[in-house]
Amino acid sequence: MHTTTNAFIFNQAAIDFLGSTFLLLSSNIPTPSPLSDSLAGGFLCRLWLSDFFLWSFFTASTLNLVSLTFERYVAIVFPFKHGTIYGTVPVRILIAGAWIIGTASSFYDIAFYDVVDGKCQPISVPGSQALGVMIFLFQYFIPVCAMLTAYIHIIVVLKQNASRVGPAPVSSLTMGNPPVEAADASLLRARRNTFKTLLIVFITYVFCWTLNSIIFFMFNFGYPLDFKSALYIVSLALVALNSCANPIIYAVKYRQFRRGLRQFLGLPVGSEDDSRTTNT
Numbered sequence: 001m002h003t004t005t006n007a008f009i010f011n012q013a014a015i016d017f018l019g020s021t022f023l024l025l026s027s028n029i030p031t032p033s034p035l036s037d038s039l040a041g042g043f044l045c046r047l048w049l050s051d052f053f054l055w056s057f058f059t060a061s062t063l064n065l066v067s068l069t070f071e072r073y074v075a076i077v078f079p080f081k082h083g084t085i086y087g088t089v090p091v092r093i094l095i096a097g098a099w100i101i102g103t104a105s106s107f108y109d110i111a112f113y114d115v116v117d118g119k120c121q122p123i124s125v126p127g128s129q130a131l132g133v134m135i136f137l138f139q140y141f142i143p144v145c146a147m148l149t150a151y152i153h154i155i156v157v158l159k160q161n162a163s164r165v166g167p168a169p170v171s172s173l174t175m176g177n178p179p180v181e182a183a184d185a186s187l188l189r190a191r192r193n194t195f196k197t198l199l200i201v202f203i204t205y206v207f208c209w210t211l212n213s214i215i216f217f218m219f220n221f222g223y224p225l226d227f228k229s230a231l232y233i234v235s236l237a238l239v240a241l242n243s244c245a246n247p248i249i250y251a252v253k254y255r256q257f258r259r260g261l262r263q264f265l266g267l268p269v270g271s272e273d274d275s276r277t278t279n280t
Contacts, residue, residue, distance in 0.1 A: 004086045005075075005194060008068035009250055011095045015064060015102075019057030019243040026054060034118025045120035050109035058239055059139055060102025061246070065205060066143050067094045072198055073150040076191055077157050108135055122227075132220030140213035147202055151195075158192055197253040201246055208242035211235040 031049060035041040046052065071091075075082045108131060114123045212235035219225040225232060 004071055004082075004091055005068070007091055007095065008064060008071055011098065012061065012064050012068060013247045013250060015057055015061045015098070016243040016246045019054065019061060020240070022054050022057060023240045023243070026051060035115045035120060037115050037118075041115050045115050046110040046113050049120040050113035052106050052109045055109060056103045056106040058102075058243065059105050060098045061243060062139060062143050062205070062209075063098040063102055064095070065201065066147060067098060069147045069150050069198060069202065072191075072195060073154055076154050076195070105135065105138060108132075129220050132216065136213060136217045136220070140209055144206060144209075151199060151202060154195055158195065162192075193253075197249065200249055200253065204245050204249065205242055208238040208245070212239050 026048070031044065035045060035049075071082075071086055074085055078085075112122050112125060112128055113120055115121075116123065212232075215223070215225060215232060215235050
């Protein structure tokens with residue numbers, strides 16, 4: 001993880017990997033039926049059957065994606081402020097914050113699930129509607145609006161930079177010391193490549209999260225949601241798909257991620273030219 005972007009991307013991959021792992025475990029580990037109305041049954045319901053851990057990872061993934069998006073936003077739109085804003089300490093705080101806030105926000109599941117007639121079911125408590133709307137805004141609506149605004153501005157700035165830099169001169173291909181214009185073009189190309197990868201991740205996020213978020217929002221206003229219905233299961237599967245898709249996108253589109261993964265696994269690293277994926 002030689003750059004700030006890589007730190008966020010590897011954190012994203014770790015969160016999504018754990019989210020996918022917990023999804024597999026929760027889908028395949030059998031649970032007792034009926035549940036006992038005891039302390040152990042209550043813990044099992046609130047911590048495991050409520051998908052508390054699963055939604056903790058899903059929310060942490062969203063928060064880290066927002067941090068990653070705005071790290072790139074500052075690097076491209078305000079490059080001279082990037083080193084100050086995204087120093088070592090702020091980056092560590094943002095990475096840790098994604099885990100902590102993601103876990104804290106999922107206490108909603110602990111508070112609003114209980115054992116009823118031998119089954120783990122959502123229960124109605126005072127303030128649940130308002131809290132549900134807040135979670136919808138926090139987990140989906142605000143992140144989508146914020147990231148969409150950032151990506152639109154990034155596109156505008158990249159187009160402006162491309163028009164100023166122009167094509168690299170032919171002489172830069174043969175000279176030992178490329179001119180400043182060629183270096184600027186190379187940096188712009190690297191930023192554009194990273195931006196394209198993150199844009200794909202963002203579009204995937206919107207596609208996978210929208211259905212479940214809308215269903216959850218309607219549920220808080222009285223929509224008769226059947227948690228075993230095909231619609232809800234499909235919406236949950238899409239959210240889970242987002243966690244599975246992100247590492248694949250990074251592996252396919254982001255060369256430094258592939259190199260870092262091979263180093264982590266102890267595999268030989270090829271002599272690929274990383275100039276196209278250098279980040280600032």
